[in-house]
Amino acid sequence: MRTLLMLAGLGQLVLALGSLAIPRVLRWSEDTAKLRPLTRQVFWTYAAYIWVTNVCFGVLSVLMPDQLLDHSPLARAVTGYITAYWASRVLVQFFYFDRSAAPPGAFYKLAEVALVGLFISLTAIYGCAAMA
Numbered sequence: 001m002r003t004l005l006m007l008a009g010l011g012q013l014v015l016a017l018g019s020l021a022i023p024r025v026l027r028w029s030e031d032t033a034k035l036r037p038l039t040r041q042v043f044w045t046y047a048a049y050i051w052v053t054n055v056c057f058g059v060l061s062v063l064m065p066d067q068l069l070d071h072s073p074l075a076r077a078v079t080g081y082i083t084a085y086w087a088s089r090v091l092v093q094f095f096y097f098d099r100s101a102a103p104p105g106a107f108y109k110l111a112e113v114a115l116v117g118l119f120i121s122l123t124a125i126y127g128c129a130a131m132a
Contacts, residue, residue, distance in 0.1 A: 009061025079130040
């Protein structure tokens with residue numbers, strides 16, 4: 001389980017690094033330019049909070065897997081929260097996102113499959129850690 005948590009942490013760090021390209025790929029600047037300034041600022045703030053959360057989960061998992069597995073109430077709460085975070089991301093992917101305007105092509109389809117696979121794996125790994 002320790003190794004899985006560390007791999008999950010690395011996965012989240014790779015995700016965070018790769019997600020830096022999403023604003024360009026999805027042309028966020030074009031879309032957010034149409035928003036009122038405050039709405040645009042809130043959007044970018046939320047995007048930054050999500051990015052920092054993913055980085056923090058990754059760093060925590062890589063550097064402190066033993067503490068996440070020590071069966072303490074805090075360890076269970078943290079791993080339970082991370083489980084809920086990634087499980088909700090899976091649900092958003094399938095039940096909320098309108099993917100009809102997603103970029104076309106095999107590359108983007110494969111990227112989506114890889115991302116969803118990562119999200120499901122993260123949910124399972126942290127769920128097992130929370131219940132361990």
